[in-house]
Amino acid sequence: MAKRYMSPLAVLMSATVLAGCSNLPNSLDHGGNPFTQPFNYEKAQNIQVQGNDFKSALIREYQALSTKEGVVWSDWFDSDFFARKAIKISESDGIIGPEDPANWRYSEEELVQFAQPRQDLLAALNEGVGDFPLEAAKAQASFDCWVEEQEEGWQNDEIAKCKQQFDAALAKLQNVIVTKPQATEPLDMAKLYTVFFDFDSAVITPVGQQVLQALVEDWGKETAAFELIGHTDSAGSRTYNERLSKRRAEAVKSFVASLEVPEGKMTTQGVGESALAVQTEDGVREAKNRRVVIKVKQ
Structure with a gap:
């Protein structure tokens, strides 16, 4: 989402104009909602996670992303998006996966850059969430960071940073998966x-x-x-x-x-x-x- 630095008056005027749009609820649900951001942000930050399982680690990652977008960049739309994702994970009994860039505002040509990385990520998550939850959570959250920043398309340093973090996190996850000793191997095998x-x-x-x-x-x-x-x-x-x-x-x-x-x-x-x-x-x-x-x- 493009960074939006709006005064309260500008926000109010934008809301008035957008109120007549029939697809407004769906748009705000995906991109975040500046009107609900303070409430969702506070709720997300108040989620208490103590463990190092995948769910707990993932909540912490999205809490951090929500803080970065809102507190650091004043991007209330995307801060709200990541806050609500943290909340959704905390309330779900299943696994909430990485973003599908096809649901974001990308052309078919732009989606190509995400296809193989997302496929590699999903394969690594499938193998790694149980045994390597911290590495898996970092890889998923940094992928979503890349998707979000790339869609905005103007903060080149932030785009590159998120992409580099994703590449490093995925490589680390793949590495620990590949080198994991198999159950049939002797316990004293060389590391x-x-x-x-x-x-x-x-x-x-x-x-x-x-x-x-x-x-x-x-x-x-x-x-x-x-x-x-x-x-x-x-x-x-x-x-x-x-x-x-x-x-x-x-x-x-x-x-x-x-x-x-x-x-x-x-x-x-x-x-x-x-x-x-x-x-x-x-x-x-x-x-x-x-x-x-x-x-x-x-």
Whole structure:
């Protein structure tokens, strides 16, 4: 929704004009209502959540978004929207999912940018809300933040910020899902860390750097050895993918070495597309398959 900074008189005049519009209730219900915002905002902020389950975490995320829109930006429309979403979640026995951009004011061409990210988000939420509720809530709320800011379309810094937060949150959620030990695996198995890569790239992303920094913080610089296994998706030839997977493993080794881990503590290999995390047909781009898996050996 476009940011609206209106005086009380302007609000009253707008309400008078809009009162004759037959679709006014539906418009206000979706975009928020500046007249009910103070009441919904207060009600939403008064919701007491103590746990770290998905529902509680999600309410906190929307409470924060409502505060940002109303208190920081004086955008009462979207503050009310996020407040009512927090209330709806608190009163629901089920799961309230992320926004569908098709319900917002986007053209068919503009909707394309959200299609794959939302599909990836829904897949990650389906797997992660139970075991990783905090990561799942952050990913959903930051997606809705992106949808809302992108529709307004004028605060480029805020659009970029929400989009970056969503990308980072989704990557983190996908990472913890992929590296979750299976019930059939022994309890003393080596701990795994995973760094994901952009398509046809061996450049470590900022999120990947955070994963590797956490690796070193968790295990120290001298006490553990690391096996770095590079992977690709099935797009491209097998020969090219094997080379790319080795480059990814070497890139991770170089970055970890820059954190003062001896190179002799690390071994690398590239297996190309031979061990897909997500099974796909040949030639398919799949973000979860573009990775380096780090096995920690003590």
